[in-house]
Amino acid sequence: DTPGILVDMAQGKCALCPLGGAGDEMGGYKGFGWACVVELLSTAFQSGPYGKAVSGVDQKTGGPCPMPLGHFFLAIDIEALVGLDTFKKNSG
Incomplete structure (x- = not known):
């Protein structure tokens, strides 16, 4: 029931599960730190x-609306950290 879910989300009656799942028993804490960083x-x-x-x-309406998403890009100079051949060997 997509329209119903949208209304519930708008009214704060439900939420999406965090990265890793819901609750400690299902691994909810896994990835929480990474989700915060992102x-x-x-x-x-x-x-x-x-x-x-x-x-x-x-x-206000509970209907769909455009999502103004932000973006972040990171470039890493691998050779500043480890030799390229070593990196390729270690990462498969």
Whole structure:
């Protein structure tokens, strides 16, 4: 029931499961730190929207709305950390 889910999300009656699943028994803590890092890099550092603002649900009407997503790109000079041949061997 997609329309019903959108209304529930807009009213704060439900939420998406965090990265890794719901609760400790199902591994909910796994990836939480990574999810926080991704959230910070793609929102806070560029003053972008976060949380309910990127749910795709209009908070007033409960209907769908465009999601103003932020982006973050990171380039790593592998050879500044380890030799390229070693990296290729270690990473398969």
